[in-house]
Amino acid sequence: EMESKVSEGGLNVTLTIRLLMHGKEVGSIIGKKGETVKKMREESGARINISEGNCPERIVTITGPTDAIFKAFAMIAYKFEEDITNSMSNSTATSKPPVTLRLVVPASQCGSLIGKGGSKIKEIRESTGAQVQVAGDMLPNSTERAVTISGTPDAIIQCVKQICVVMLESPPKGATIPYRPKPASTPVIFAGGQAYTIQGQYAIPHPDQLTKLHQLAMQQTPFTPLGQTTPAFPAELCCIASASSNMFPCICPGLDASPPASTHELTIPNDLIGCIIGRQGTKINEIRQMSGAQIKIANATEGSSERQITITGTPANISLAQYLINARLTSEVTGMGAL
Numbered sequence: 001e002m003e004s005k006v007s008e009g010g011l012n013v014t015l016t017i018r019l020l021m022h023g024k025e026v027g028s029i030i031g032k033k034g035e036t037v038k039k040m041r042e043e044s045g046a047r048i049n050i051s052e053g054n055c056p057e058r059i060v061t062i063t064g065p066t067d068a069i070f071k072a073f074a075m076i077a078y079k080f081e082e083d084i085t086n087s088m089s090n091s092t093a094t095s096k097p098p099v100t101l102r103l104v105v106p107a108s109q110c111g112s113l114i115g116k117g118g119s120k121i122k123e124i125r126e127s128t129g130a131q132v133q134v135a136g137d138m139l140p141n142s143t144e145r146a147v148t149i150s151g152t153p154d155a156i157i158q159c160v161k162q163i164c165v166v167m168l169e170s171p172p173k174g175a176t177i178p179y180r181p182k183p184a185s186t187p188v189i190f191a192g193g194q195a196y197t198i199q200g201q202y203a204i205p206h207p208d209q210l211t212k213l214h215q216l217a218m219q220q221t222p223f224t225p226l227g228q229t230t231p232a233f234p235a236e237l238c239c240i241a242s243a244s245s246n247m248f249p250c251i252c253p254g255l256d257a258s259p260p261a262s263t264h265e266l267t268i269p270n271d272l273i274g275c276i277i278g279r280q281g282t283k284i285n286e287i288r289q290m291s292g293a294q295i296k297i298a299n300a301t302e303g304s305s306e307r308q309i310t311i312t313g314t315p316a317n318i319s320l321a322q323y324l325i326n327a328r329l330t331s332e333v334t335g336m337g338a339l
Helices: 002-007 023-030 032-044 066-089 107-114 116-128 153-169 208-220 270-277 279-291 315-333
Strands: 014-022 047-050 057-065 099-106 131-134 144-151 188-191 194-199 202-205 262-269 294-297 306-313
Touching: 014 023, 014 066, 014 153, 023 032, 023 047, 023 057, 023 066, 032 047, 032 066, 057 066, 066 099, 066 153, 099 107, 099 153, 107 116, 107 131, 107 144, 107 153, 116 131, 116 153, 144 153, 262 270, 262 315, 270 279, 270 294, 270 306, 270 315, 279 294, 279 315, 306 315
Parallel strands: none
Antiparallel strands: 014 057, 014 099, 047 057, 099 144, 131 144, 188 194, 194 202, 262 306, 294 306
16 A cells, blocks of 8 residues: 555655766766756756765765655666667667666665565566665675666666665664765875876876875884884875786885895996985985885995995885885986976
């Protein structure tokens, strides 16, 4: 009986439904200059909020009386179907993929949605023709689960109606910790007191806040007491770059308790030693400080065109020092003096 009331709009309870979407899907719903979402808000009468942030995933929250929510859902489902149709006109695929929406539901309500022995979810599948899957695990750092619905727009709308009925009949128990998507992480390199992010093949100066964090980290550990290898950055700041780029190996000093110190030797051409030492030793001191390694440069020997550099510290300190020395050399050779 409750269901007929809901579908006739007689049961006008205010509900909130959360959807998890990829950036591309969100872009489709927002539309050019926000026109699509504006139209959806006006025509459905529902409040549609989209979480902020540069995240691969975003949360779209739809709030309003049940009939407004169903209208908003219908508009979203038809928009996604239109996107599928458009993308198919350029491809050779013959079968049309279904529209898929991911709801985020408090875990405490998922039991009612599944029903005893899966009876409820089976009933919803059979009566609507939509596929419904409830994730086994909760979403990271939350007490919510993803419920994936796929099918034709009409099947999805019917399915959402039935899910709403279940959610109204059995409200969440206890406190719900909502799922919040994590921002996309971009690799960061620190060089010369400035933070850079890698975009494609280029290092681009990163916004101020990271540089400030880096300067803070530099100030925190100006001296390394003898026999103690303190990392130059807090652990979470020190991962130099991404695994996706072999040019910048991911190095995290100071994460191990204290691996045994070892020694590594390098030979550098005399004419390049200046760029590593820097004016009055500024560069070499910076490399020592950032890597946490001890670095000794041998005096020039007569008749030799090379100088010996000895690096001592943990394997992580040594590889970080080597990386920073190489970065200085490549910047000198390629004229990237800024780095």
